[in-house]
Amino acid sequence: MKLTHLFKKTPLSWLQVTREKTRLIVAIAGIAFADFLIFTQLGFRDALFDASVKPHYVLDADLVLINPQFDTLFAVKSFSRDRLYQAKRVEGIQSLASVYIASAQWRNPETALERTTLVFGFDPSQRVFTLPEVNQKSSDLKMLNRVLYDQAGRPEFGPIADLLQKNPDLTVQLNKKEVQVAGIFTLGASFAADGNVISSDSTFLRLFPERQPHEIDIGLVKLQPGANIEAVKVNLQALFPKNEVIVLTLKEFAEREKTYWANGTAIGFIFGLGTVVGFIVGIVIVYQILYSDVTDHLPEYATLKAMGYGDWYLVGVLMQEALLLAVLGYIPGFIVSLGVYHLASSATLLPIVMTTPRAIEVLILTIIMCIASGIVAMGKLRTADPADIF
Incomplete structure (x- = not known):
């Protein structure tokens, strides 16, 4: 039938x-x-x-260089800045930049309670992020002890955006050190960190004195218009021993993070x-x-x-x-x-x-x-x- x-x-x-x-x-x-x-x-x-992977996709890069043991932003592994400088030899590269990453304790200025936040350090004279709020305020970060605060973080950090409107010189404690909030941006919390903070590389190294300036966490590679990303990736990887540095596209970098959370935890x-x-x-x-x-x-x-x-x-x-x-x-x-x-x-x-x-x-x-x-x-x-x- x-x-x-x-x-x-x-x-x-x-x-x-x-x-x-x-x-x-x-x-x-x-x-x-x-x-x-x-x-x-x-x-x-x-x-x-x-x-x-939200932080991955706001990086203004076509390729990234990382330590092969780097699986997640919340447990970074560094590599030598000299390796990033070597990338200048490869044809098709427009610019290079570096990023420091670490976890820090942010103290709520009203309640004095502390929460974990990710801190990203970069050279403010370079374009590292695609976030308009960060690029507009990057010049303010050139002054030491200035940071940008992620207003999409957990409310336990405090009403920072409101406080900043009332007091443009708002200061808070980050990793037991006084910093001034120079502005806000929007990114969002994750399972491992309640929010994000962006600073200059100089401020970052002051917040984390145990970190060495020549040891970076992410190398960012921006390609020239029309450059073949796969060809440049292969040529870059040929420069570095794979036990020291690996080259990934932005998507591969994000997938590496996802794989860590899916299989490594x-x-x-x-x-x-x-x-x-x-x-x-x-x-x-x-x-x-x-x-x-x-x-x-x-x-x-x-x-x-x-x-x-x-x-x-x-x-x-x-x-x-x-x-x-x-x-x-x-x-x-x-x-x-x-x-x-x-x-x-x-x-x-x-x-x-x-x-x-x-x-x-x-x-x-x-x-x-x-x-x-x-x-x-x-x-x-x-x-x-x-x-x-x-």
């Missing part, structure tokens, strides 16, 4: 699904809960990744496990619903067999029920997840947003989940015997 005929002429699956209203509500709630678990895990995981495993648990919960719930439905209506299925309908027709009805449950359960799960994303994003300041690829991914997982449950429930369906009703 054609599938189109099954859908158009025999709405048996819909009648079966909606006959027991209580069972239908339980099924929808169960699938919605499973989808909510999956949405939550994937949303938090992606927010972690997106937040962790327990966080990636935990979110992955949560997704699997949600998927398994959904399979169990849908299986129980479909199995109960088949058991309750076994005589009716046997009657259909006696009327000449084959096993494949009955299997088709069961698969339709599974698909209907998938769609009906997905919709409330999606809606609830949107609300939770909004609340979580407001509370954590992390970029937890619904994306079209994720919505489609979870819908596909829901359909697979329900079809898998239907396949398992087929065993009971095939026990329907016309002889049992006579």
